[in-house]
Structures are given as C-alpha cells and as structure tokens.
Amino acid sequence: MLKKIQKPKINTNLDVVNTVEELLGLIEEDEKICDKLIENIDIQSIDESRIAFDSCVFKNVNFNNCTLRYIDLLDVVFERCDLSNIDFSDGSIYRTEFNNCKLIGGKIEDANLKDCLFKNVLGDYSSFSFSKLNKVNFESSSFASSIFMEVKNKNMQFDDCNFKKTVFTKTFLEDVDLSNCEIDGIEIGIRELYKAKVNASQGLELIKLIGLIVE
Numbered sequence: 001m002l003k004k005i006q007k008p009k010i011n012t013n014l015d016v017v018n019t020v021e022e023l024l025g026l027i028e029e030d031e032k033i034c035d036k037l038i039e040n041i042d043i044q045s046i047d048e049s050r051i052a053f054d055s056c057v058f059k060n061v062n063f064n065n066c067t068l069r070y071i072d073l074l075d076v077v078f079e080r081c082d083l084s085n086i087d088f089s090d091g092s093i094y095r096t097e098f099n100n101c102k103l104i105g106g107k108i109e110d111a112n113l114k115d116c117l118f119k120n121v122l123g124d125y126s127s128f129s130f131s132k133l134n135k136v137n138f139e140s141s142s143f144a145s146s147i148f149m150e151v152k153n154k155n156m157q158f159d160d161c162n163f164k165k166t167v168f169t170k171t172f173l174e175d176v177d178l179s180n181c182e183i184d185g186i187e188i189g190i191r192e193l194y195k196a197k198v199n200a201s202q203g204l205e206l207i208k209l210i211g212l213i214v215e
Helices: 020-029 199-208
Strands: 015-017 030-039 041-042 052-059 063-064 072-079 092-098 112-119 133-140 152-154 157-159
Touching: 020 030, 020 041, 063 112
Parallel strands: 015 030, 030 052, 041 063, 052 072, 072 092, 092 112, 112 133, 133 152, 133 157
Antiparallel strands: none
C-alpha cells in the first residue's frame, strides 16, 4: 500500500478545448493556461518553453515528439494520453497524475516533481536523471530500461512496477520497497541500496553486485 500523496485540485467547471488550433491560440495569447479540459486531439512536434498549465485535464491527447522544456504543471491530470518522446526537462510538476498513459522515451530530466502519480503508465526507455522527486508514486507501471541516475529521492514509492535493466546509479533508495517489482538486471551500487526493501529472491540476485557466489 502506497502512502497517500496530494491529489490534483481541479476546478469543477472546465472550458473544453478540442482542436489543436484552439490550444495553440491559447498558448500564443498567454503563457499560463487555466481551467481547461483538453481532449481528443493530436499535437504535432511543437517546441515551446515555459508554458504553464493550472487546473487542467488532458484526455486522449497525443503529443507527437513535443518539446516543452521548463513546463510548469500544477494540478494537472493526463488520462489515456500518449506522451512518448515528450521532453519535460527542467520542468516543475506538482500535484500531477499520469493515468493509463504512454511515456515511452520521455525526458523528465533536471525537473522538480512533488505529489505526482504515475499509474498504469508504459514508460520504458524514459529518463528522470538529475531530477528531484518528492512524494512521487509509481504504481502498476513499466519503466524498463529507463534511467533514474542521480535522482534526489524524498519519499519516492514503487508498487508492482517493471524496472528491468533500469539504471539507478547514484540514486539512493533508502526506505523504498522494491519487493513486488521486477528488478532483473538493474544497474545500482551497494550504497544506493542501503535500507531498501527487497524480497528473498531479489536479495540473492543483488548479492551478485558485490561479487558473492551463493551455492
């Protein structure tokens, strides 16, 4: 059971945006977009910096090779969205949920995340390197072959996730429960595993990291 985090605070009355032209017009008018339901659109290869979304819901939105560096997300929900190859690097992401989304190859590097949820997310080959994660939950998701290098972890939690061949170099997992996750072939040092929780079979596999042979 994961500890509770703050949920997004979404206003009850949201204006519907269901064309790319309308969304791009909002971006041109104002760098901060509030109280919108953005749904059923395909966004192609936009490159914008320092956009802010506050109290917004994205439903069935495809972000095709979009670069949104320095993005500011506050009280935002992504539902059934395809964010493959998205670039949210250097962003600020607070009280944000990703539900039933694709995040394959996504870049969320050098970013600040707090009170965020990744649930039923396919995020293989993504990167969170050098980000700060504070109260971020990963639930029933796959982040195989991803990179969590030098992540500053504060209350990061995992539940039923696939981290096969994922890199956790210089990311300290003290008090993180990995026991019901797949961690075959992960790259991590012994110091980073201090006080992490694993099951017996995982422990036998991780012993190989220090060169011990169990017979």
